[in-house]
Each structure stands twice: as C-alpha cells, then as structure tokens.
Amino acid sequence: MKKFLLIALCLAAVACGEKNNSLGGLTANEQEMKKIAEQYVPNVIYATYGDLARETGELYDLISAAAEKGVDQLTQGQIDAICAKFLQARQSWEESEAFLFGAASDFGIDPHIDTWPLDADGLATELANAEKVAALAGEDGIGYAAAKLGQELLGFHGIEFVLFRDGKNRTVAQLKANEDHEAFAGKTVTGAQELVYAAAVAGDLRDNCYRLCVSWNPAAPAAYAERCEELEVPVSVTGSDLTYGENLLGAAAAGSSYATWQSAMSSILIAGCSNICAEVADVKMGNAHSGEDVNYIESPYSKKSFQDFIDNILSIQYSLYGAAGATSAQPHSLMSFFREAGYNGAGAIQSALEASVAALKACQQKGAFVDIYTDASVQTAMDAISGLDEELNKAADWILRQ
Amino acid sequence: MKRSKQILLWGSLALIVSGCGPDNYASRFEPKRESDAKYVGLAVGNFTEDEWYPAGRLGTTLNVTEGCYEDETPATAQQGLMTSFNLGEAAFERNFTINTAPFKGLGPAYLRTSCLDCHPGYGHGKRQQYYRAGYGNGYLLVIYHPADGANSDDGPYVSEVTGMPQTKATAPFLPPIDEEQIMINWLKVSEMESGLPLVFPDGEKYELIYPEVTIPRSAFNTSPTPYETGNQAVAFRLESTIGIIGTGLLDAIPEEDIKAQYQSEARFVELNPSFWDKEANDFAATAWYSLAEGQFADGTPAPAGTKKLKRFTYAMTRASLQDGAGANAIWNITNVSRADRPYLYTTKAWAKAMSENADVIAAIQADPSSPYYADGTPEGIAEAVLNLLDPSTNQFDNAWHNFSPEMGDEQYYNFLVWHRGLSIPRARDLNRGSVQRGKEVFKQIGCASCHRPSWETKEDNYWEPAILDGKPLPRYENQKIFPYTDMIQHRLYMKNGIHGSWCRTTPLWGRGLSKANTGAEDRLHDNRARNVIEAIMWHGYSKKSDAYGATEKFFYLSKEDRDAVVEFIDAI
Numbered sequence: 026m027k028k029f030l031l032i033a034l035c036l037a038a039v040a041c042g043e044k045n046n047s048l049g050g051l052t053a054n055e056q057e058m059k060k061i062a063e064q065y066v067p068n069v070i071y072a073t074y075g076d077l078a079r080e081t082g083e084l085y086d087l088i089s090a091a092a093e094k095g096v097d098q099l100t101q102g103q104i105d106a107i108c109a110k111f112l113q114a115r116q117s118w119e120e121s122e123a124f125l126f127g128a129a130s131d132f133g134i135d136p137h138i139d140t141w142p143l144d145a146d147g148l149a150t151e152l153a154n155a156e157k158v159a160a161l162a163g164e165d166g167i168g169y170a171a172a173k174l175g176q177e178l179l180g181f182h183g184i185e186f187v188l189f190r191d192g193k194n195r196t197v198a199q200l201k202a203n204e205d206h207e208a209f210a211g212k213t214v215t216g217a218q219e220l221v222y223a224a225a226v227a228g229d230l231r232d233n234c235y236r237l238c239v240s241w242n243p244a245a246p247a248a249y250a251e252r253c254e255e256l257e258v259p260v261s262v263t264g265s266d267l268t269y270g271e272n273l274l275g276a277a278a279a280g281s282s283y284a285t286w287q288s289a290m291s292s293i294l295i296a297g298c299s300n301i302c303a304e305v306a307d308v309k310m311g312n313a314h315s316g317e318d319v320n321y322i323e324s325p326y327s328k329k330s331f332q333d334f335i336d337n338i339l340s341i342q343y344s345l346y347g348a349a350g351a352t353s354a355q356p357h358s359l360m361s362f363f364r365e366a367g368y369n370g371a372g373a374i375q376s377a378l379e380a381s382v383a384a385l386k387a388c389q390q391k392g393a394f395v396d397i398y399t400d401a402s403v404q405t406a407m408d409a410i411s412g413l414d415e416e417l418n419k420a421a422d423w424i425l426r427q
Numbered sequence: 428m429k430r431s432k433q434i435l436l437w438g439s440l441a442l443i444v445s446g447c448g449p450d451n452y453a454s455r456f457e458p459k460r461e462s463d464a465k466y467v468g469l470a471v472g473n474f475t476e477d478e479w480y481p482a483g484r485l486g487t488t489l490n491v492t493e494g495c496y497e498d499e500t501p502a503t504a505q506q507g508l509m510t511s512f513n514l515g516e517a518a519f520e521r522n523f524t525i526n527t528a529p530f531k532g533l534g535p536a537y538l539r540t541s542c543l544d545c546h547p548g549y550g551h552g553k554r555q556q557y558y559r560a561g562y563g564n565g566y567l568l569v570i571y572h573p574a575d576g577a578n579s580d581d582g583p584y585v586s587e588v589t590g591m592p593q594t595k596a597t598a599p600f601l602p603p604i605d606e607e608q609i610m611i612n613w614l615k616v617s618e619m620e621s622g623l624p625l626v627f628p629d630g631e632k633y634e635l636i637y638p639e640v641t642i643p644r645s646a647f648n649t650s651p652t653p654y655e656t657g658n659q660a661v662a663f664r665l666e667s668t669i670g671i672i673g674t675g676l677l678d679a680i681p682e683e684d685i686k687a688q689y690q691s692e693a694r695f696v697e698l699n700p701s702f703w704d705k706e707a708n709d710f711a712a713t714a715w716y717s718l719a720e721g722q723f724a725d726g727t728p729a730p731a732g733t734k735k736l737k738r739f740t741y742a743m744t745r746a747s748l749q750d751g752a753g754a755n756a757i758w759n760i761t762n763v764s765r766a767d768r769p770y771l772y773t774t775k776a777w778a779k780a781m782s783e784n785a786d787v788i789a790a791i792q793a794d795p796s797s798p799y800y801a802d803g804t805p806e807g808i809a810e811a812v813l814n815l816l817d818p819s820t821n822q823f824d825n826a827w828h829n830f831s832p833e834m835g836d837e838q839y840y841n842f843l844v845w846h847r848g849l850s851i852p853r854a855r856d857l858n859r860g861s862v863q864r865g866k867e868v869f870k871q872i873g874c875a876s877c878h879r880p881s882w883e884t885k886e887d888n889y890w891e892p893a894i895l896d897g898k899p900l901p902r903y904e905n906q907k908i909f910p911y912t913d914m915i916q917h918r919l920y921m922k923n924g925i926h927g928s929w930c931r932t933t934p935l936w937g938r939g940l941s942k943a944n945t946g947a948e949d950r951l952h953d954n955r956a957r958n959v960i961e962a963i964m965w966h967g968y969s970k971k972s973d974a975y976g977a978t979e980k981f982f983y984l985s986k987e988d989r990d991a992v993v994e995f996i997d998a999i
Binding site (some may be wrong): 125126127130131132133136137140141142143144145146147150154172175176177208210211262263264277282284285287288291292295296300307308311312315316318320321422425426 | 460461462464465490491492493494495509510513514516517520521522523524525526527528529530533540541543547548559561562563597598794795796856942943944945946947948
C-alpha cells in the first residue's frame, strides 16, 4: 500500500504542479501536440490521400478509355500519358507510406494494392481464359477483379506489368502483339486483353484509394464516399463512427484509441515514420542487398525502386515538417516542436533525414536498383536510413516523456 | 479493507486531477490519462518491475504503437539474426505464386496465398460474415463427422478434404470446396445454458453471438463427398488462427514445469485424458509427439522419434515451435514443398475427383507443357492426375513427373528465425490504479488458476529439424515471462463450441493491442467474442465449464471491478 500511496501522491503533485501551465487539463506541451496533430492530419494525411484518390481515379479513366477504344486505336502518346499518370499515383502512394497505420493496415488496403511478387504464371492463366477476360471486361469487371483475382494479381504491380517492361514504357507495337513474357509461353494473350485486365485492376486500385481518403477525412469528396457506400465497405475505426482522422485528432478524449497526446505523437513517429524507415532499409533494400537475391526487388518492371525509396523518405520528411511537399518545418510541426522544446536530438534528426535522401539520390545516379543492388552505395544508403530510424525512435522516447 | 483503501485513493486522485482546472472538452472527455512512459521498468503498485516486460528482457519490444506485433525480440538482434529475420518476414507477408520467385510453388490446392491473409496485422484473424479466402479471414474450416450424428463438438475429421480444408486451386483444378457455397450465420444467445442472465446485476447488458456454418454436398469437389462416408453426418466449425507473437518464449517453457502445473491442477479439475493419466499422476502416452531427425540448441543430436511434450495449437497437436503450426502452415496452407516436405497436402478423394473431371482432363490435354500431360491420352492424363495429386506420392521421386522443392532450405531457416523471433509488446498502464485493481480481482475470482501469470524459461534448449543444419535460432535463456496461460487444455462447453471440446488456455499477453495492430479485437477460437466482456462471459455459458466458478464471480462484481479486470487484461 505504501508504494501505491507514494505513486498517488506523486501523481497528485504532478497534476497540480502542471496546473499553472495547463488549459483544459492539457499541459503546454500537450496543447502543442494537439496543434501538431491539427497541422499534420489535414495537411499531410488528408492532402496525400486526396492526391492519391484523384490520381488513381484519373489513371483508371485513362486505362479504361484505352481498353474500350482498343489497341488498334492506341497511340504511343496515350501509353506515355498513362505511364506518367501511373508514376504520379505511385509517387503519392509511396509518399503515404509514413502513415500506413490506420485504414491502410486495418482494412488490408496496403497488401491489397501493393503486395508482390505479381504471380506472372497466374496472370497468364487468367488472361488466356476467354471467360475470365470477358468477366474483367464486363459491366462489373472491377468487382470481378476485386473478388476473384486475389491480391497476387491486383494493385500497382499488376498494372506496372502491363505498362512497363525493363524500365521503359511499353510501346504500341508491344501492346499490339501477343505477350512474350516467359510465364506466357504456350499461351496466347493479346495486348488488348492485358489492357482489359489493367483497367479492371486500376478500377479496384481507385476504389481502395477512395476508401483510404474517406476512412481518414470526414470531408472527403462525396463521390468517393458514395462509391464506398456502393461497395458496402467499412470506412470508420472499428467499434466507432469516427474516421481515422477524427480518431487521431481526438486523442486523449473518450472514444479515441489514443489515450494520450504523447501516444498519438509516438504513433506518428514509430508506427508511421520509423516503420517505413526500417522497411526501406532492412526489407525493401536490405533483403535484396544483404540476402544477395535480386528476386526480392519489389518493382522489377518499371525499375523505379530508388524513386519509391526516396518518396518513402520524403513521406517521413512531410510528416515531420507538417505538410505534404514541405521543404522546411511548418509552424506546429513535429520538427518545429523538437527545436522549440529544446530536444537535443533535433539537429540529428534533420541531418539524418538529409543524409538519407542524399544517399538514395547517389544510388539513383548509379542506375536502377535491380541493376546495382549489391553496390556499396546501397549499403551506405541503408546505413543512413537506419540512422534516421534510430533518431526517430529516440525522438519518440523523448516525446512520450513530455 | 485493502480494496476500499485503494478505491479511496483512486477516487481522491481523480478529484485532485479534475480539480486542476476547467476542461475545454467538457463531458466528452474522461479524466486525463497520464503517459505510462516514465514508469516503465519500475515496480508500481502490485506490479513488479519485471511485469513491464511480459516476454522478459530478451523477448519484449518496448514499442506499443500500431504495428508493434511485427517487432523482433531483442534476442534476435543480439544474436545477429536480423538479416534472416527480415527475409523470413517477407515469406510471411508476401504472396506465394505459381512460379514467380522468390515465393513460388503455390498449389495445386491451397488455402491462402499469403500468411498475412490469416494473420492480419500479425494478429488472430477477424470475425467474418462469409467465407472468402482473402485478407483478414483467419478461419480454418473444421469438418468432421459429429459423434452424435447431429451437431456434437466431438467426432473424427472427415478424410475427403484435408484437416485444414482448401477452397482454392490453381488451374485447371477445382478447389476441394467451393467457398461460395459456404454459409456462416451469426446467431444470438437468447439464454445462457448456465442460467446466468444476459444482464449484469447493475443493469448493464451484454450479448453473445456464435457461428453456425453449413456447407452443402454440392460444394465438395471430392469423390466421395463427406456426406457419403462415416456416419454420413457432417458438422462444421470455425477456428481462427492462433496467436503467433511470443511463441518462441512458449517453446522455451521447460517440460518439467508444465508437468508440475498438470499435477497441481489435476487435484481440482478433470484434465484431458489424452494428455494426463490421473492415476499415474503423469503424462499420458499420447501427450508426447515424435519428432523428425534434428538436434537441440546445445548441439545434442535428436534422432528421429525423439519425444517432446505437445503444447502448440488449440488442440495441442504439436510439440516444438520448429515443427509447430507455423512450420506446418508454410508448407500446407500454400502447398509449397521443400526438401523435408516432398508430399502434397491433399486427399485421395480430391485426387480421384480431379482425375474423373472431363474439363480438367481436357484442359491438360490442350497443354502439352503441363506436368500432368503424361502420354497425352485422357487415360494417361487421368492416371497422372490421380497419382500426382495423391498425398502419398513423393513429388520429387515418382513415375509420372518429378518436381523440385519449391522452398529452399535457407528460406525455411529464415522463416523459422522470424517465427521464433517475434516479440511481445511491453505492458501498458501498470501505473494506473484501475489496472492494479484489475490484477487483484483477476486473481481473487480465480481467472489466474488457468491463465497462469508467469513462467521461467531456464536453458531454452530448443529442438530444430535437421534441414536447418544446426544454424542458430533466437534463444531465450532464463527469462521470467508473463503469458497468462497454464499450457493446459480445458473445456468451456460453449454453444457450437470448439471441435474436440478441449482447448488450450489462450495466452493473454499482448492481446490488448490487437485493435491497434489489426483494427479488430475479436477473441476466442472462432472470434465470436467482440470484446473482452463477451469473451469472459462465454466462459460461463455452461455450468459444466471449467471456468464457470470464476465467471460467476465476475458476473457479480461491481461495474467498477468488471471494468478494472478488462483494463488489466488489455494492459498485459
């Protein structure tokens, strides 16, 4: 009992000691954390998912128009425009990976739209089957793709297979001919059939990105919400009617899954930023480099892996700076808080962030990841990103104690 | 007296906190909660400093945010096994494919393409309204001939589909079960068999639901179907994936300590005779599992047939984690062969049905590159299909077509490093008075009799199969751990209960973070409980339940104490 009493007295002392600095029960630091969330959630998460939803919608429109028109009418300009739109949407997705916690994980959207490897043999079998292609081309082709293809044939990497090969946009001639990938040997699959598949998968990708947007942002465009209603998919935190954005913004309140503002900040830093940091250094790069196995490379068709990694680190930058696309810390951002609250690791985070981006750009100048994955520069980049990860964890530990 | 003092103290504290100023958030907000970070590693209230680390210092991650179930144990990093851990993690998370490296060999019949489908967020699976083999559905179908010819929980598995029935197949084969014909209905309990009301004495209500599954004869692509064999009655149950985090630590609990637990409990409760011989006061012969050839962590050879005590899966069918549910699943869920697993996970009834299916034969005949093509005649193809899909045919050495192992030995080693290297997140909020009170009540009402709080791992001289060639796995020596399980099976006698009636006491550690990691917090073997209260009350559905007495006491607790128990369970 003595121990319990001591703790209770300590808590009482802390609570009353903080009285002078508190407003609405929050300490000055907690009030600032609340402002950080109010800056971060709309300007990083809503903004990025808004871009992603719009761009994947445009990607679907472009591919489905091309598929409908037929390969005979297809121009190289059209293919290039589709490829550019794909890369734009891909960039927004990679820039969202510092906040995969929440809807992207809970609803399985991340593995649904971005797992690998693509099952090339399974795709060949699927597209060599006229009935299945007809289902993909049908009125509910998107629904068929979503329900029947399996995530090994869905998402970015399935579309990437149709649009890119060996790091280049595919040509009109390639799409007018039959597919010649080794997994398609002995099967006759036309470019037209591939476009039908890509359109259905792009529709499913769009739907999932709409869902991400709606699940976070209570003010998401009505058309996105209507599509989610049509698909009858949950768009709120389990057991509540809050969006994920409302849940985070309501930290420390009844009904939020974040019991304290410190835990909310810790989630942004650990479940968000640190998680993707480790994923890039140890898994996306590390598994191929350390395991010395080229098969562990995620985007083999477009050869854009380094760009993906840079966008992942930029996703961390935007989260720390408080706005998508930000090149410096915004007021009421995590990075500003680190500096203003006197965190002695603030400079180290900034340096590690810059070093990570620089190291990845150095890799990118040497070639595609699939071509240089054993190069020493890859280890240098992995080390830099691991260094950033370490700083993020230190910062999270510090913020939990504020 | 002790309790009232605590309540007084906690009440006083609440008053002190709430007296510190007006709350801008008015009634939407509960009294402000303090971050627990500054207490981690300190003895607080009735918790020791060790209890912040449920899996010991070597097995606990300090991360408690979303995604923390994915973390490696400190031991994994300290032993320099992170490269293997990360490669093994990829095998768990990514898709297996027909023939695209690095994860190839899917099929011909399979349950899922990815482990993550059944373990969303590295958790326990989510309650499903219908059965589709995809992300989040951690259900395995349990199909058996009910002993009573109706709907008993007991009875032998049917032999026409695999023990973990498959609803997927690679072309041109048909899945053993057409999943679109599987119906899951969730029914409400209108009355507890035990007589406990569905309303607590203070007026708070709770609701219990349970699944009823039906699969018609037409869904089975087997010859014969289960409706034509055994007693011709077929019953169905759902079993969601069991927890995977921290299982390396459970593997490290010494057998002699588990035996002492059996001896201790056998004095008060009837234990499964398949595991415990009450008269001999010792394990039954069937409690032991015969291992394949391997070795122990200290290098001692373990010849084939070495015995180890069964401790893994709900039914406790497996002894070593390295030959446990996960080690088995990486082979049979995807049907990916490896050097030490040269056989398919299929049935003769499915092989026969496929060999007799005209569409299957025609599709193979149209594809001379098919391994089932044989001499190209319908008869030759049928014979190749019948034999190659047979579970007793060695896929690497037979008369029809010799396949190569689909998963490499090194990949399998990496997978086992990852599996044995998964951590348990640290405890949360042990500084809170309500959590401390919950711990006290949990023990007082008898929950801790089966949900045994702690164990010690001692030397952790784990077994590993010969295919690993003696390479090291994460090891957890001399750790005090807090899994909250007795490692023994009990019976709860729930409506449409678990197949076989006996179920190992589920470890409670880390489960309070399920919602953060997976978006769901469903509990019990088929996810019928939507929250902790429902899970507890299912323990008292029948007066025959081993946990009825504890549940009855829980039922009569004040709301404050019920909430404290829930907070405690969510904290550990």
